[in-house]
Amino acid sequence: GAGVSQSPRYKVAKRGQDVALRCDPISGHVSLFWYQQALGQGPEFLTYFQNEAQLDKSGLPSDRFFAERPEGSVSTLKIQRTQQEDSAVYLCASSLGRKETQYFGPGTRLLVL
């Protein structure tokens, strides 16, 4: 079956632009996670959804970051007024439950100039 997909795969934005990153989880997966991975680092947790409910957003670095999953399936991570320090790979993962194995998407590589 299809895995987790993310789009776009690459995004170049000018500083100050808004961007929207999309994640299509595996069908039937209740849990969805967003991570930020800087070059040479491990993924850092951003936010977690259970169905449409955002249960944990403690990892979002600022109020410029916003995530939603309105119908409990596709999720969008939006970054407003992008800054250079937002440049990273944004990974989405889904799982059957909060503590189950997470399946990662290919990531969106964001470069802010």
Next chain:
Amino acid sequence: ELKVEQNPLFLSMQEGKNYTIYCNYSTTSDRLYWYRQDPGKSLESLFVLLSNGAVKQEGRLMASLDTKARLSTLHITAAVHDLSATYFCAVDMASSSGTYKYIFGTGTRLKVLA
């Protein structure tokens, strides 16, 4: 502070040799995960360890968990070039507020030399 540390950070080894990667974590957890990441690619799940003393093996990789020591190991037996990748452990840890946080380690970049 919730912390997951791996060592070594970099590992260069000859084919055919054995080695162990260590993952220490700072507070109580009941499960630990190992992932592999190839350059420019996403993460691939290797193992989920659910209890103290758990051991899992897949091919040349074997992972174990000691919850009392807050330590997991990933042992590589008779390394081959195809194992070259970055290996991450991740731990679901209880924060002081009672919520669980999924924390990744720093990663171990493994290079197997022919």
